Amino acid sequence: MMKNISLLLFSMIIFVIMYSCSQKETADLIVSNATIYTVDEAFSTVESFAVIDGKIVEAGNSEDILKKYSTENLVDGAGKFIYPGFNDAHCHFNGYGVNLMQYADLRGTESPEEIYEILKQHYQKFGGDWILGRSWDQNDWDVKEFPDKNDLDKLFPDVPVYLVRVDGHAGWCNSKALEVAGINAKSKVNGGEVILKNGMPSGVLIDNAMGLVGEFIPEITTEQQEKGLLAAQKNCFAAGLTSVTDAGLGNKTVLLMDEMQKRGTLKMRINAMLSPSKENINYFVKSGIYKTDRLVVNTIKLFADGALGSRGALMLEDYSDDLGNNGLQIADQEYYNEICQLAIDNNYMVATHCIGDSANRLMLNTYGKFLKGKNDRRWRIEHSQIINSDDFEKFAKFSIVPSIQATHCTSDMPWAEDRVGEDRINGAYSYQTLLKQLGWIPNGTDFPVESIEPLFTFYASVFRTDHKGWPEGGWRMNEGLNREQTLRSMTAWAAKSSFEENEKGSLEPGMWGDFVILDTDLMTASPKEVLNTKILSTWIAGEKVFKL
Numbered sequence: 001m002m003k004n005i006s007l008l009l010f011s012m013i014i015f016v017i018m019y020s021c022s023q024k025e026t027a028d029l030i031v032s033n034a035t036i037y038t039v040d041e042a043f044s045t046v047e048s049f050a051v052i053d054g055k056i057v058e059a060g061n062s063e064d065i066l067k068k069y070s071t072e073n074l075v076d077g078a079g080k081f082i083y084p085g086f087n088d089a090h091c092h093f094n095g096y097g098v099n100l101m102q103y104a105d106l107r108g109t110e111s112p113e114e115i116y117e118i119l120k121q122h123y124q125k126f127g128g129d130w131i132l133g134r135s136w137d138q139n140d141w142d143v144k145e146f147p148d149k150n151d152l153d154k155l156f157p158d159v160p161v162y163l164v165r166v167d168g169h170a171g172w173c174n175s176k177a178l179e180v181a182g183i184n185a186k187s188k189v190n191g192g193e194v195i196l197k198n199g200m201p202s203g204v205l206i207d208n209a210m211g212l213v214g215e216f217i218p219e220i221t222t223e224q225q226e227k228g229l230l231a232a233q234k235n236c237f238a239a240g241l242t243s244v245t246d247a248g249l250g251n252k253t254v255l256l257m258d259e260m261q262k263r264g265t266l267k268m269r270i271n272a273m274l275s276p277s278k279e280n281i282n283y284f285v286k287s288g289i290y291k292t293d294r295l296v297v298n299t300i301k302l303f304a305d306g307a308l309g310s311r312g313a314l315m316l317e318d319y320s321d322d323l324g325n326n327g328l329q330i331a332d333q334e335y336y337n338e339i340c341q342l343a344i345d346n347n348y349m350v351a352t353h354c355i356g357d358s359a360n361r362l363m364l365n366t367y368g369k370f371l372k373g374k375n376d377r378r379w380r381i382e383h384s385q386i387i388n389s390d391d392f393e394k395f396a397k398f399s400i401v402p403s404i405q406a407t408h409c410t411s412d413m414p415w416a417e418d419r420v421g422e423d424r425i426n427g428a429y430s431y432q433t434l435l436k437q438l439g440w441i442p443n444g445t446d447f448p449v450e451s452i453e454p455l456f457t458f459y460a461s462v463f464r465t466d467h468k469g470w471p472e473g474g475w476r477m478n479e480g481l482n483r484e485q486t487l488r489s490m491t492a493w494a495a496k497s498s499f500e501e502n503e504k505g506s507l508e509p510g511m512w513g514d515f516v517i518l519d520t521d522l523m524t525a526s527p528k529e530v531l532n533t534k535i536l537s538t539w540i541a542g543e544k545v546f547k548l
């Protein structure tokens with residue numbers, strides 16, 4: 001009898017083992033043996049997860065996952081560090097791609113002479129009807145004043161030259177470009193300025209005045225634009241980005257992105273904010289929110305003012321280093337009201353570029369009139385850069401999302417106080433105070449204004465120094481975000497800012513398998529280690545899109 005029972009038990013055990021083996025579920029991908037920051041509510045870590053049909057089905061320790069799932073695609077994490085794919089909550093992905101195709105890169109140039117050299121080479125290489133460049137910054141030069149047209153005229157008397165400042169809020173041209181655009185000393189533009197020198201246009205155009213020349217620049221062909229988008233995507237994957245918010249697009253570009261995604265060439269997930277053109281409004285806004293697995297169109301992007309570097313940011317009081325000037329308002333109140341009403345009617349979000357304290361107040365108050373009180377519409381203020389101390393609480397009161405770019409803080413910190421003085425600087429780049437308003441905050445770069453690198457965002461947000469470690473101990477550190485807050489701002493909170501927090505931004509069951517494998521633990525790394533971190537691979541929906 002005993003013998004029979006043991007035999008029975010033994011065979012039952014064998015049966016259970018065999019049954020469970022054969023019942024192992026097949027996963028498309030298993031990642032094991034890593035430190036995985038899931039960025040879930042509890043900020044927990046796991047060792048392993050399994051992906052089926054692009055989505056994470058289970059996360060936990062390696063042993064359990066491997067017991068339950070089998071796969072032909074097992075990635076040994078080898079003790080490395082995994083994070084949700086980085087999400088840039090405000091950038092210009094298409095613009096960056098177009099730049100790669102059309103514009104000479106002037107970022108980091110230290111003098112006008114260096115720029116002239118680059119332009120000569122660019123023209124020799126690419127030719128074209130125009131010479132275009134982008135990302136000069138007079139703050140990086142010995143003489144920190146706006147340049148003028150004179151040297152450009154000597155070098156290029158017959159070809160129009162148009163060079164966009166690093167922040168996209170000033171353009172520098174030669175006489176040929178001014179002539180083509182019909183600009184003279186009497187040219188006037190609302191929300192913009194033609195800068196004069198000795199009574200003549202100097203060659204520098206501010207904000208809306210840039211459009212006078214901009215409209216004559218030949219449009220990029222669709223073929224070139226596609227190439228540009230793919231080139232942008234390649235660089236972004238190598239930097240660890242799997243999602244971007246493109247802050248201001250036309251419907252043709254959005255449709256091109258959608259088509260490329262459906263064809264499978266463009267894999268980047270995109271939140272496409274619409275510029276408020278009539279075409280965009282009629283095509284997209286009035287037919288409601290558009291959403292696929294990789295594209296969401298649910299936001300109208302507006303501008304309230306210009307940039308701080310070119311003194312186009314709208315301030316309540318004059319600039320401390322330019323008395324008599326308090327910046328520029330891009331459009332009138334009536335216009336902002338009209339767009340906000342349109343957004344309410346079509347369940348769209350509004351996201352407005354606001355740099356100066358007056359621009360921020362203008363839009364906080366305007367939004368407030370439409371939102372009335374707490375809500376879940378997630379209307380956004382892009383940059384939220386200089387806030388008057390009376391206005392911070394309006395973010396909380398009307399549930400308005402402050403969208404920040406930590407590298408703007410570290411790029412601007414050497415001269416920002418010159419512009420606004422020692423009092424107003426207390427409300428500038430105040431990320432911790434902004435975070436407190438809603439308890440969450442999205443972070444981005446505004447590339448190509450800044451570099452595309454999300455690791456630079458992490459560095460700037462946590463350490464608040466330049467890459468050489470200046471200023472020692474960090475700039476206004478009480479307003480920095482800690483590591484966990486920063487990681488959330490670049491992943492889960494960025495997803496939340498486009499209403500996609502149930503799909504991406506954390507590595508939990510049900511979420512897309514969008515992740516990066518790094519060689520560094522960002523939660524403990526020294527500043528130097530953060531900057532030297534290597535992106536080992538980048539994955540979207542369980543598909544490897546970049547490998548070092």
Ligand SMILES: [Zn+2]
Pocket residue numbers: 090091092247446
């Ligand atoms: Zn922007």
